[in-house]
Amino acid sequence: GQQVMQIPQYQHVQEGEDFTTYCNSSTTLSNIQWYKQRPGGHPVFLIQLVKSGEVKKQKRLTFQFGEAKKNSSLHITATQTTDVGTYFCAGRGSGTYKYIFGTGTRLKVLA
Amino acid sequence: GAVVSQHPSRVICKSGTSVKIECRSLDFQATTMFWYRQFPKQSLMLMATSNEGSKATYEQGVEKDKFLINHASLTLSTLTVTSAHPEDSSFYICSAPDNAADTQYFGPGTRLTVL
Numbered sequence: 001g002q003q004v005m006q007i008p009q010y011q012h013v014q015e016g017e018d019f020t021t022y023c024n025s026s027t028t029l030s031n032i033q034w035y036k037q038r039p040g041g042h043p044v045f046l047i048q049l050v051k052s053g054e055v056k057k058q059k060r061l062t063f064q065f066g067e068a069k070k071n072s073s074l075h076i077t078a079t080q081t082t083d084v085g086t087y088f089c090a091g092r093g094s095g096t097y098k099y100i101f102g103t104g105t106r107l108k109v110l111a
Numbered sequence: 112g113a114v115v116s117q118h119p120s121r122v123i124c125k126s127g128t129s130v131k132i133e134c135r136s137l138d139f140q141a142t143t144m145f146w147y148r149q150f151p152k153q154s155l156m157l158m159a160t161s162n163e164g165s166k167a168t169y170e171q172g173v174e175k176d177k178f179l180i181n182h183a184s185l186t187l188s189t190l191t192v193t194s195a196h197p198e199d200s201s202f203y204i205c206s207a208p209d210n211a212a213d214t215q216y217f218g219p220g221t222r223l224t225v226l
Contacts, residue, residue: 001171033214042204042220043155048213088154097143097208099215101155 002027004091006102014110019079021105023072023089030092032072033099034063038085046074079109114138115207117218124195125226131191132221134161134205140185141207145215146178149202161188161205195225 003026013019023032031050035043047056049065049072056063062075072089086106090099114137124130134144142163147155159180160168167180179191188207192199202222208215 031213035217043217045214045216050213090155097210097215098145098157098160099206100157101147104154106152 002091002093002100004089004100004102006087006089006105008105009103010106010108012108012110013079015081016078019076019083019107021074021087021089021107023074023091023102025070025091025100027070027093029069030094030096032065032069032092033090034072034074035088035090036085037088037104043088076107079107081109081111083107084109115205115216115218117205117221119221120219121222121224123224123226126196127194129191129193130195130223131189132203132205132223134188134190134207134218136186136207136209136216139207139209139211141188141209142185143208144182144188145206145208146180146188146190147204147206149204149220155204158190161190163188192223195223197225199223200225 005024007022033048034046037043047063052069053067054065060077064073086104088104089102092099116135118133144161146158149155158173161180161182163182169175182188202220204220206215206217
């Protein structure tokens with residue numbers, strides 16, 4: 001079945017440094033979503049990417065969908081302590097509404 | 112934006128009892144809802160797809176007699192954990208796709224603790 005992996009599993013950065021998490025699917029995706037989950041909270045939707053090669057920006061966050069629609073990345077510029085949390089990608093295969101979540105990347109930002 | 116609610120947010124029960132969790136889409140209709148389970152420091156694992164008016168579809172390895180799903184209406188799905196055991200303690204989250212918006216919305220989750 002479809003598998004979605006993320007790397008790295010953990011990342012500790014100094015405040016102000018950049019951060020990137022990578023998401024790789026075993027199958028071609030129809031679209032991909034990114035979520036942020038704070039400790040003790042539920043996943044909060046960040047963005048959805050649909051088109052091959054698509055790039056979207058939200059302030060300091062840049063999201064990219066690969067040309068083959070099998071991978072994606074989330075890049076945070078100049079991290080802040082408020083960026084702490086676990087970032088998940090969730091990919092949807094063709095012909096289904098099911099989203100399979102990636103393994104997640106836990107980000108810690110040191111002040 | 113669209114909202115999905117879950118009830119209860121937390122539940123503590125004794126081993127052997129059954130617990131029902133409700134998931135509601137508040138301002139849109141959802142013919143399909145998804146149930147996920149998340150163990151501490153792990154990802155969300157899809158358990159089953161709840162289908163309004165028909166049987167739920169379970170992912171491999173999920174016992175359908177253990178996790179009963181009922182999609183009673185276009186805005187309500189319930190998950191019942193039957194004969195709960197401590198290993199069922201987890202965070203259960205539902206989501207509902209909003210086809211018009213081509214996205215899905217998550218509920219706030221239910222933290223189940225089985226003693």
